[in-house]
Amino acid sequence: MSQAKKRRVFSGIQPTGQLHLGNYLGAIRHWVRGQGQKENFICIVDLHAITVFQEPEALRHNTRSLAAMLLAAGIDPDQTTLFVQSHVRAHAEGSWFLSCITPLGRLERMTQYKDKSARQERVDTGLLTYPVLQAADILLYDADEVPVGEDQKQHLELSRDIAQRFNHLYGDTFVVPEPKIAKVGARIMGFDDPTAKMSKSLAGKGHSVLMTDQDKVIEKTLKRAVTDSGNEIVYSEDPEKAGVNNLLTIYQLMTDKTPEQVLADFADARGYGDLKKGVAEAVIEGVRPIRERYNELMADPAELDGLLARGAEQARAVAEPKLIQVKEKMGFGVPAEVRP
Numbered sequence: 644m645s646q647a648k649k650r651r652v653f654s655g656i657q658p659t660g661q662l663h664l665g666n667y668l669g670a671i672r673h674w675v676r677g678q679g680q681k682e683n684f685i686c687i688v689d690l691h692a693i694t695v696f697q698e699p700e701a702l703r704h705n706t707r708s709l710a711a712m713l714l715a716a717g718i719d720p721d722q723t724t725l726f727v728q729s730h731v732r733a734h735a736e737g738s739w740f741l742s743c744i745t746p747l748g749r750l751e752r753m754t755q756y757k758d759k760s761a762r763q764e765r766v767d768t769g770l771l772t773y774p775v776l777q778a779a780d781i782l783l784y785d786a787d788e789v790p791v792g793e794d795q796k797q798h799l800e801l802s803r804d805i806a807q808r809f810n811h812l813y814g815d816t817f818v819v820p821e822p823k824i825a826k827v828g829a830r831i832m833g834f835d836d837p838t839a840k841m842s843k844s845l846a847g848k849g850h851s852v853l854m855t856d857q858d859k860v861i862e863k864t865l866k867r868a869v870t871d872s873g874n875e876i877v878y879s880e881d882p883e884k885a886g887v888n889n890l891l892t893i894y895q896l897m898t899d900k901t902p903e904q905v906l907a908d909f910a911d912a913r914g915y916g917d918l919k920k921g922v923a924e925a926v927i928e929g930v931r932p933i934r935e936r937y938n939e940l941m942a943d944p945a946e947l948d949g950l951l952a953r954g955a956e957q958a959r960a961v962a963e964p965k966l967i968q969v970k971e972k973m974g975f976g977v978p979a980e981v982r983p
Contacts, residue, residue: 660843665831
């Protein structure tokens with residue numbers, strides 16, 4: 644009896660800013676734990692990063708740094724294809740073909756485009772069209788599932804629409820992907836403002852724990868976390884309890900305990916000081932080995948380059964045949980010498 648084909652999952656992450664605890668708990672940890680259960684592709688989307696200007700050396704460093712952090716956090720090259728987007732040419736080429744069947748008005752109505760363009764004096768074309776590149780990222784791998792946050796659901800809906808439109812025009816070609824939103828820990832909030840999602844762009848003193856932070860820095864950040872004027876340690880829907888909820892959620896995720904077990908751990912706590920201390924200890928214990936492995940990888944360029952080259956080769960083996968299929972269906976000849 645043959646085994647059922649594993650569902651394929653595609654995830655993308657931009658190499659901008661330093662990874663923080665929210666990135667780890669909201670996405671990366673789920674990727675690590677999903678290895679082996681499904682066929683996973685994780686793409687460092689450096690092409691998306693340049694929709695706003697990036698210093699070249701900073702982009703190169705951040706791309707390598709992100710790869711090292713993902714590997715340090717537990718991404719296993721034997722179970723997951725980890726690669727850099729620009730190392731697989733099919734992404735940029737596929738984006739052009741898909742842009743030619745995507746209505747302009749649909750792109751102009753994208754919420755993120757409207758929000759970002761309203762804040763900029765000049766809007767470059769890449770900001771408008773990058774959802775099409777995102778669609779190419781996903782569709783080239785026939786991904787069944789795409790883990791996304793609430794803020795990316797609209798972009799995935801566009802990817803689904805593009806897949807359906809292409810299939811209607813040229814025949815069955817693409818898998819129509821499904822969004823997967825984590826129920827717990829998908830939104831880790833800032834320690835300085837527990838009503839705002841933890842963000843790379845807001846990273847600074849008191850806002851987040853970076854995955855490269857030393858133990859003392861983590862301890863200090865948690866000690867300063869905003870809570871409320873009370874002292875009751877409970878899960879609550881009361882907006883005033885947002886800070887406490889955030890700390891309890893982080894502790895729950897870092898310790899893999901149930902909400903009941905979490906509350907039991909703090910049943911004898913004397914107040915928020917004990918809560919913050921317990922959360923800091925759990926975060927330090929989880930972050931330390933990741934930070935140490937990250938430093939090892941960044942100190943060994945040959946190992947890191949070799950792992951990324953391997954990932955790109957595996958990604959090309961999937962994306963290039965799909966791109967050839969797209970080109971042939973649209974009426975383009977594909978010379979034998981460029982076939983994989």
